Amino acid sequence: MKKQLVFSGNYFVSKEKELILESCLGSCVGVAIWDKEAKVGGLIHLLLPEWTGYGEIAKPVLYAKTGLPIFINALCEAGADKKRMEACVAGGALIGPISQLDIDLNIGGRTADIVQNILTDESIIICKAETGGLFGYRLSIDLSSFVSSINLIADIPMQKDQNFKKPSPNDIIHSINVVRPIPQIILKVVQMINDQNYNIQEVASNIKKDQVISAAILRLCSSSYLGLKEKVTSINRAFALLGEKNLFKIIISASMELYFSNTAQGYSLCKGALFQHSLGTALISEELAKFTGVVKPEIAYTAGLLHDIGKVVLDQYISSAYPLFYRRTQIDMAELYEAEKEITGFTHSEAGGVLGERWLLNESLIEMIRYHHHPELASVNPELSHVVYLADLLMTKFQAGQELGSLDKGDVSLRLKKIGLTSSQFPVIVDLIPQCVLEGTINLPALS
Numbered sequence: 194m195k196k197q198l199v200f201s202g203n204y205f206v207s208k209e210k211e212l213i214l215e216s217c218l219g220s221c222v223g224v225a226i227w228d229k230e231a232k233v234g235g236l237i238h239l240l241l242p243e244w245t246g247y248g249e250i251a252k253p254v255l256y257a258k259t260g261l262p263i264f265i266n267a268l269c270e271a272g273a274d275k276k277r278m279e280a281c282v283a284g285g286a287l288i289g290p291i292s293q294l295d296i297d298l299n300i301g302g303r304t305a306d307i308v309q310n311i312l313t314d315e316s317i318i319i320c321k322a323e324t325g326g327l328f329g330y331r332l333s334i335d336l337s338s339f340v341s342s343i344n345l346i347a348d349i350p351m352q353k354d355q356n357f358k359k360p361s362p363n364d365i366i367h368s369i370n371v372v373r374p375i376p377q378i379i380l381k382v383v384q385m386i387n388d389q390n391y392n393i394q395e396v397a398s399n400i401k402k403d404q405v406i407s408a409a410i411l412r413l414c415s416s417s418y419l420g421l422k423e424k425v426t427s428i429n430r431a432f433a434l435l436g437e438k439n440l441f442k443i444i445i446s447a448s449m450e451l452y453f454s455n456t457a458q459g460y461s462l463c464k465g466a467l468f469q470h471s472l473g474t475a476l477i478s479e480e481l482a483k484f485t486g487v488v489k490p491e492i493a494y495t496a497g498l499l500h501d502i503g504k505v506v507l508d509q510y511i512s513s514a515y516p517l518f519y520r521r522t523q524i525d526m527a528e529l530y531e532a533e534k535e536i537t538g539f540t541h542s543e544a545g546g547v548l549g550e551r552w553l554l555n556e557s558l559i560e561m562i563r564y565h566h567h568p569e570l571a572s573v574n575p576e577l578s579h580v581v582y583l584a585d586l587l588m589t590k591f592q593a594g595q596e597l598g599s600l601d602k603g604d605v606s607l608r609l610k611k612i613g614l615t616s617s618q619f620p621v622i623v624d625l626i627p628q629c630v631l632e633g634t635i636n637l638p639a640l641s
């Protein structure tokens with residue numbers, strides 16, 4: 194049966210049809226409601242308990258206090274009756290590094306409490322609920338039968354541990370060496386972004402020599418990703434329409450997708466998840482850079498794209514040892530670094546740092562790749578490492594269903610302080626997550 198994902202800040206209501214609605218929930222809370230007699234049902238995916246007060250409340254469906262009443266009203270307009278409604282609630286888990294900040298803010302718990310209070314006030318029966326805890330959940334409702342279910346996001350591997358042979362350090366180095374070299378134009382673009390020394394004609398001249406990247410840019414210009422009304426048939430015209438900074442982002446994004454698209458899906462819970470996570474982290478890093486002013490937004494975006502490049506190296510080994518990796522990260526609750534070391538002898542940050550050196554990336558980017566899980570160890574550009582750490586944390590907590598593993602434990606409050614933020618601002622930071630990230634609409638057209 195066809196499935197439709199419902200992302201944060203969205204809901205779907207329909208009469209009986211052959212369709213399963215589904216949401217992947219970490220700290221977010223999902224609510225499925227149905228009226229079997231009216232043959233109406235739906236699902237809503239809530240991000241935060243209530244509006245943070247920052248900016249304008251552009252999308253009230255993001256918040257439990259305003260979104261759930263909107264959802265219930267939509268069900269009623271479709272023919273459902275509150276007196277016959279039943280509900281299933283899931284989510285609000287403590288995903289990722291559990292710190293005192295998580296306990297103090299209790300974002301998922303407060304969202305779940307508001308949901309329960311609203312449902313109780315409306316006399317809507319809660320048939321099933323799985324909230325809190327340490328695991329991400331997958332909430333679904335079958336619109337043909339109006340049966341709702343709650344399952345763990347990651348399917349438990351049925352097979353026993355395979356006869357996995359731990360790779361030697363030479364095996365890892367060989368895997369690093371066989372990763373295709375980064376295109377020279379990317380290094381030039383990164384350097385221009387870092388130096389704020391844009392020479393658009395030089396970039397255009399170099400891009401025209403790379404058929405793959407040229408084709409990718411023209412394909413992007415004709416896709417809904419950019420929403421351009423004019424058909425673009427030349428690189429020069431693309432430059433004129435997009436502007437320098439947007440074009441640089443597209444060049445780097447399209448190029449990095451080439452690397453993540455070839456992974457063996459060891460870390461990933463779905464196809465393309467590694468790239469989705471990196472692209473989402475890049476977009477959040479850019480917004481955090483704008484909000485804090487501690488690093489240049491375009492540099493933060495580039496860093497977000499590159500932070501997990503070491504997973505490209507280790508993914509084949511993680512895939513071969515998937516049952517062990519699952520058990521260590523999901524059941525034993527081992528930190529990601531610990532599980533990676535046990536299986537491969539390396540962490541993805543270590544492998545990524547070596548790869549960054551081979552690619553001749555600048556020192557601040559190599560440092561960020563090495564220390565994005567422990568930004569306090571960075572010394573060249575610690576602000577950049579802290580911004581990417583925080584963006585990575587937000588992706589892990591609020592965009593569940595992409596990868597196994599999580600960030601390592603640390604003092605989140607202290608790390609916020611390093612870039613001029615306070616613990617009380619954390620919900621505001623969550624509100625900075627771009628809507629395209631929450632809705633899962635950040636895919637770039639595939640490169641041929």
